[in-house]
Amino acid sequence: MKPISEWPDQERPREKLLARGPDALSDAELLAIFLRTGVKGKTAVDLSRELLSEFGSLRALLDADQSRFTRAKGLGMAKFVQLQAVLEMARRHLQEPLKRGDALTSPQLTRTFLQRQLRDHPYEVFAALFLDTRHRLIAYEPLFKGTVDGASVYPREVVRRALELNCAAIIFAHNHPSGVTEPSAADRAITDRLSQALSLFEIRVLDHIIVGDGACFSFAEHGWLP
Secondary structure, eight states, rough: OOOOSSSOGGGGGGHHHHHGGGGGOOOHHHHHHHHHBBTTOHHHHHHHHHHHHHHHHHHHHOOOOOOHHHHTTTTTHHHHHHHHHHHHHHHHHTTTTTTTTTBBBOOOHHHHHHHHHHTSSOOOOEEEEOOOOOOEEEEEEEESSSSSSSSTTTTTHHHHHHHHHHHEEEEEEEEOSSOOOOOOOOHHHHHHHHHHHTTTTEEEEEEEEEESSSSSEETTTOOOOO
């Protein structure tokens, strides 16, 4: 087995990335750059292929908890910490397009932002975008965790926070860890309850967006808002 340093330049992951860009690399090649080294008898690329097979996909590896990640051959606590730092930097970078004071003029920008915030949680997270009278962002806040139903989402708490922020409109969002965006009866019921509670204070609910795996469902687009 030849070490990567003896491979032709066009086949080495780092050189390939510099010459052709990151899109040209396979998942195994990208992971190999992160790992930097392999293990005895395996190059970093060989180890990466083995790990992707073991975890099932690159996303599953990146989403693995500390215990699962550190048990895998060639990984460990140092790599886990390094990966968490890289992922958090990526999240913060991707959040930049939507900041306090920005007007939500693009539905696609809003959906992209919410997908990046909510898609990868293994449990349901119910969040809100609080907006001013010109639909500029005041704050994005996760509000509740767990199954979205009457027992876990409290309209009184949502109203209290909306009044604290002096918002004029709200966009609600939550994720479906299953990846399926079809709203449940509980999703529709809590949306109605929240809309009715907020209307007493002249705060409009502009949308409720359900985030799945690569797709979103908009209550407003389907005419499901009260």
